[in-house]
Amino acid sequence: MTTALAxxxxxxxxxxxxxxxxxxxxxxxxxxxxLVGESGSxxxxxxxAVAGLAPVSGGTINVNGKRLGRxxxxxxxxxxxxxxxxPYGSLHPRQTVDRLLLEPLAIHGFDxxxxxxxxxxxxVGLGSGFRFRYSHQLSxxxxxxxxxxxxxxxxxxxxxxxxxxxxxxxxxxAEVLNLLEQxxxxxxxTFVMVSHDLAVIAHMCDRLMVMQNGExxxxxxxxxxxxxxxxxxxxxxxxxxxxxxxxxx
Amino acid sequence: xxxxxxxxxxxxxTDRPQSRLQARLGRAYVTWRRFTANWLAVVxxxxxxxxxxxxxxxxxxxxxxxxxxxxxxKRLLPPGAGHWLGTDDQxxxxxxxxxxxxxxxxxxxxxxxxxxxxxxxxxxxVAGYAGGWLDAVLxxxxxxxxxxxxxxxxxxxxxxxxxGIGNAIxxxxxxxxxxxxxxxxxxxxxxxxxxxxxxVRLMGAxxxxxxxRHIMPLCISSLIVRVTLDMAGIILTAAGLGFLGLGAQPxxxxxxxxxxxxxxxxxxxxxxxxxxxFAILIVSLGFNLLGDGLRDALDxxxxxx
Numbered sequence: 309m310t311t312a313l314a315x316x317x318x319x320x321x322x323x324x325x326x327x328x329x330x331x332x333x334x335x336x337x338x339x340x341x342x343l344v345g346e347s348g349s350x351x352x353x354x355x356x357a358v359a360g361l362a363p364v365s366g367g368t369i370n371v372n373g374k375r376l377g378r379x380x381x382x383x384x385x386x387x388x389x390x391x392x393x394x395p396y397g398s399l400h401p402r403q404t405v406d407r408l409l410l411e412p413l414a415i416h417g418f419d420x421x422x423x424x425x426x427x428x429x430x431x432v433g434l435g436s437g438f439r440f441r442y443s444h445q446l447s448x449x450x451x452x453x454x455x456x457x458x459x460x461x462x463x464x465x466x467x468x469x470x471x472x473x474x475x476x477x478x479x480x481x482a483e484v485l486n487l488l489e490q491x492x493x494x495x496x497x498t499f500v501m502v503s504h505d506l507a508v509i510a511h512m513c514d515r516l517m518v519m520q521n522g523e524x525x526x527x528x529x530x531x532x533x534x535x536x537x538x539x540x541x542x543x544x545x546x547x548x549x550x551x552x553x554x555x556x557x
Numbered sequence: 558x559x560x561x562x563x564x565x566x567x568x569x570x571t572d573r574p575q576s577r578l579q580a581r582l583g584r585a586y587v588t589w590r591r592f593t594a595n596w597l598a599v600v601x602x603x604x605x606x607x608x609x610x611x612x613x614x615x616x617x618x619x620x621x622x623x624x625x626x627x628x629x630x631k632r633l634l635p636p637g638a639g640h641w642l643g644t645d646d647q648x649x650x651x652x653x654x655x656x657x658x659x660x661x662x663x664x665x666x667x668x669x670x671x672x673x674x675x676x677x678x679x680x681x682x683v684a685g686y687a688g689g690w691l692d693a694v695l696x697x698x699x700x701x702x703x704x705x706x707x708x709x710x711x712x713x714x715x716x717x718x719x720x721g722i723g724n725a726i727x728x729x730x731x732x733x734x735x736x737x738x739x740x741x742x743x744x745x746x747x748x749x750x751x752x753x754x755x756x757v758r759l760m761g762a763x764x765x766x767x768x769x770r771h772i773m774p775l776c777i778s779s780l781i782v783r784v785t786l787d788m789a790g791i792i793l794t795a796a797g798l799g800f801l802g803l804g805a806q807p808x809x810x811x812x813x814x815x816x817x818x819x820x821x822x823x824x825x826x827x828x829x830x831x832x833x834x835f836a837i838l839i840v841s842l843g844f845n846l847l848g849d850g851l852r853d854a855l856d857x858x859x860x861x862x
Contacts, residue, residue, distance in 0.1 A: 411762070
């Protein structure tokens with residue numbers, strides 16, 4: 309196994325606010341890694357920093373053994389793609405599905421785009437009937453499938469998932485999670501997944517990191533999480549909170 | 558349902574378009590239906606279409622020459638059977654001059670829009686997307702242009718370039734782009750940090766590609782609305798320059814210049830100045846109604862998104 313993503317003492321600062329304080333982690337290739345924490349814990353910022361969307365002020369990020377500089381090149385975007393949290397905000401309101409999927413192919417100069425678009429839509433369970441729809445003609449789940457298709461069409465090896473199901477209702481959540489499992493198995497992808505839902509993380513991920521206030525609380529395996537073998541009180545509280553909600557409801 | 562049994566309406570409004578063309582036409586049709594639901598907007602559109610047709614077929618429609626009058630017997634005739642809108646001080650038929658003048662009006666409006674709107678769009682989107690010092694420089698230049706009253710600045714440009722309809726168009730275009738830049742920048746700022754623009758960045762798109770292909774299409778509808786609403790102002794500025802003798806030069810039948818020459822007889826022969834005034838009024842009104850209608854039809858917040 310090789311390391312797909314290695315982050316060393318990563319620091320992200322917005323003006324005076326430090327959103328991420330010297331966080332380090334390593335994700336093996338083919339592994340699914342989870343980031344858990346409450347709102348504002350810095351988990352999404354970590355993903356955005358890897359993607360080049362957040363200002364990195366210290367530390368290093370290595371992708372497949374290559375150190376990333378300040379400027380990401382095209383080759384990077386063929387390795388790493390991201391699925392955003394809000395399917396209503398992540399699709400351009402004036403573009404058809406066809407146009408959305410064509411754009412990455414055009415940017416990277418891929419050939420037979422016609423076939424690739426059809427295959428990408430099939431892969432995420434949307435037929436060709438959806439190809440020329442605008443995003444407002446799609447449901448939330450369908451939009452998220454389109455967003456996944458768009459991320460996969462460049463054939464990346466690492467997929468960053470920023471709460472990919474939290475904006476969807478429960479039944480659709482399960483469908484989208486199954487779809488993600490499926491593509492990961494088919495393409496041997498590395499996942500880095502952010503969620504505040506411990507059940508989703510325990511189901512999807514091999515290992516995870518609990519975060520609070522932009523810092524690491526602890527790193528666990530999914531087995532340790534389900535067996536409640538946690539070291540820190542904060543994690544225990546998270547577990548209790550998620551259980552309390554379930555039994556109380 | 559097979560293709561043959563679908564009506565044209567169903568084909569346009571389907572949820573499952575089969576081709577790029579069908580998707581685009583369907584979207585255009587929905588916009589068109591929203592537009593035509595507003596009858597005032599349709600009146601505005603008809604006025605503008607009328608103006609275009611009159612300009613196109615001016616030689617066929619005009620009963621007399623716009624330039625050659627009958628100085629001996631037809632000076633300053635009131636509106637009547639021979640000359641529906643009367644004649645001016647050189648014995649020229651006012652109706653014919655108005656009909657030919659529509660060409661100048663249309664030329665001014667179209668050229669100003671074609672020059673000013675893209676400049677404003679480009680400056681605004683680039684400033685909004687780039688941010689930082691580029692934004693500051695571009696917006697301060699915009700502020701400088703905005704600080705002058707439009708007509709005064711246009712006057713200065715025409716004075717520098719020399720009078721004439723071509724220079725008037727350039728002067729008006731130079732003075733009318735800053736509001737468009739402001740609008741385009743404001744629209745850009747609202748979308749530049751959205752997830753769908755981040756997604757395009759994550760595909761490795763260059764900043765130019767993002768601005769030109771993903772941000773500009775979002776700004777265009779509010780810009781079209783604003784340009785249409787400004788058309789009336791552009792006509793009035795052109796007429797104002799013509800009135801001051803810095804726009805179209807005699808004997809060109811430019812409406813503003815016609816009002817200027819009718820000013821001398823305004824108490825006794827009111828029609829010489831009033832008729833071109835009415836023409837300006839009607840066309841300005843037409844553009845305003847059209848702009849209002851377009852705002853309702855193109856505003857994405859009003860649609861089902």
